[in-house]
Amino acid sequence: MSGDAGPGASGAPQLDAVIHHPTRLAVVAFLSACDEAEFAAVRDCCQVSDSVLSKAASALEAAGYVAIRKGYAGKRPRTWLGLTDAGELALNQHLAALQGIAETARSAGARTRVGAEEGGRAKGE
Amino acid sequence: MVAQEGAPGGGSEAIALEATSGLRDVEAARARAAVQARIFPAWFGPVAALIVVGVGAVQSWSVDRKGFPVLLALVVTLVGLVAVRVVRWIATRRTGVVRRVPLSARLWRSRYGLLITAVACAVTWGAAVLLGAGGSASRLAVYVVAGLCVWGTFVWRNAAARQELARLRDEPGAV
Numbered sequence: 302m303s304g305d306a307g308p309g310a311s312g313a314p315q316l317d318a319v320i321h322h323p324t325r326l327a328v329v330a331f332l333s334a335c336d337e338a339e340f341a342a343v344r345d346c347c348q349v350s351d352s353v354l355s356k357a358a359s360a361l362e363a364a365g366y367v368a369i370r371k372g373y374a375g376k377r378p379r380t381w382l383g384l385t386d387a388g389e390l391a392l393n394q395h396l397a398a399l400q401g402i403a404e405t406a407r408s409a410g411a412r413t414r415v416g417a418e419e420g421g422r423a424k425g426e
Numbered sequence: 427m428v429a430q431e432g433a434p435g436g437g438s439e440a441i442a443l444e445a446t447s448g449l450r451d452v453e454a455a456r457a458r459a460a461v462q463a464r465i466f467p468a469w470f471g472p473v474a475a476l477i478v479v480g481v482g483a484v485q486s487w488s489v490d491r492k493g494f495p496v497l498l499a500l501v502v503t504l505v506g507l508v509a510v511r512v513v514r515w516i517a518t519r520r521t522g523v524v525r526r527v528p529l530s531a532r533l534w535r536s537r538y539g540l541l542i543t544a545v546a547c548a549v550t551w552g553a554a555v556l557l558g559a560g561g562s563a564s565r566l567a568v569y570v571v572a573g574l575c576v577w578g579t580f581v582w583r584n585a586a587a588r589q590e591l592a593r594l595r596d597e598p599g600a601v
Contacts, residue, residue, distance in 0.1 A: 326452065330455035331458065332452075334460050336526055338524070339523070341522060349456065374520070396452060402445040403445035406441035406445065
């Protein structure tokens with residue numbers, strides 16, 4: 302399974318369906334700033350429950366964006382999450398797509414506003 | 427948002443706001459990861475200080491001696507360096523967030539702590555010499571002060587990182 306990462310037909314980066322979900326995006330963004338993070342640290346920083354993070358991590362692992370490693374700290378089992386190269390690439394493309402959407406929407410909004418103002422002025426005259 | 431949607435270009439504004447909010451969330455999550463990685467377990471400072479003082483005790487004992495004490499001081503210094511690295515590695519794993527930072531960046535981040543430690547050590551050395559303490563006692567005093575400074579630096583760094591983490595959590599853009 303993989304997301305819609307990568308440039309679309311127009312060549313512009315497209316939103317990634319896998320990491321578009323807010324929790325998954327938060328997890329991927331968190332992992333992009335570190336080499337590896339323990340399950341509990343990600344859960345606390347993303348402010349989600351164990352089950353929500355578990356589901357998000359499984360989905361990201363299935364997409365090949367996150368590597369999950371089981372280990373032990375003494376006798377306690379620990380789960381470590383790390384972003385893969387594919388995950389990093391997908392995040393960068395998703396962010397580029399978001400950036401593009403924000404800019405396009407802002408300029409479209411500005412154009413509509415200017416058009417409406419000019420229309421209003423023409424009616425007034 | 428509702429008001430904007432009613433205004434000309436409001437739909438585009440809403441989309442722009444949503445996309446910007448997504449980007450801000452990503453930046454906030456990245457910042458939280460970076461700050462979380464800076465927090466060391468509370469035991470790390472005292473353990474690092476004990477290693478520094480232990481090395482200092484053996485070094486000060488070896489002052490004005492020849493042969494075996496000099497060799498032992500050298501070995502203990504090397505063991506101390508390895509011990510600090512091992513303890514640091516364990517502490518990093520215990521924080522839950524592993525982030526490899528280049529040595530240059532680590533030194534730059536610790537510049538104030540290093541500067542304060544250097545000044546404190548110099549002042550201690552000067553005070554010990556002025557008070558007429560011998561080379562061995564002066565060296566031990568310097569190592570004790572260095573150990574305390576290392577401990578203090580980690581306490582201060584942890585407090586600063588926790589404060590920043592709390593600020594990031596309270597920000598409106600926080601996830």
